[in-house]
């Protein structure tokens with residue numbers, strides 16, 4: 001009996017939630033404002049972009065700053081993109097004058113700290129693009145964090161030359 005009551009209460013909550021979301025969407029549409037993504041306020045990403053590669057490039061590099069504005073550590077566990085077959089987080093290791101890439105499986109970002117993905121350093125390795133990407137295009141990227149929902153980003157493709 002009590003299970004039934006809580007089940008119907010849950011349904012009621014879901015319907016109200018959906019109704020509210022729909023109204024917000026209508027409101028934003030009316031005012032011509034794009035709907036902001038409802039995202040984790042602890043995660044702030046700046047300077048995010050993808051480096052344009054050669055027309056036949058098998059992989060592109062993405063760069064960004066990930067700031068932790070929260071009070072708990074962020075644990076970055078990976079990334080994914082509908083625009084690429086595979087996405088990896090890579091560190092660039094220089095040893096004996098040679099640079100090589102190493103996979104980052106887990107990256108802790110302490111409160112008030114940031115992680116830098118920048119040219120010649122760590123980067124988001126975007127492998128197997130599903131279409132040819134050139135300057136001015138945009139790609140979607142999801143950052144995955146432990147115990148948090150994925151953080152959605154839209155990155156512009158930029159040329160460095």
Ligand SMILES: [Cu+2]
Nearest residue numbers: 090101123125
């Ligand atoms: Cu790489």
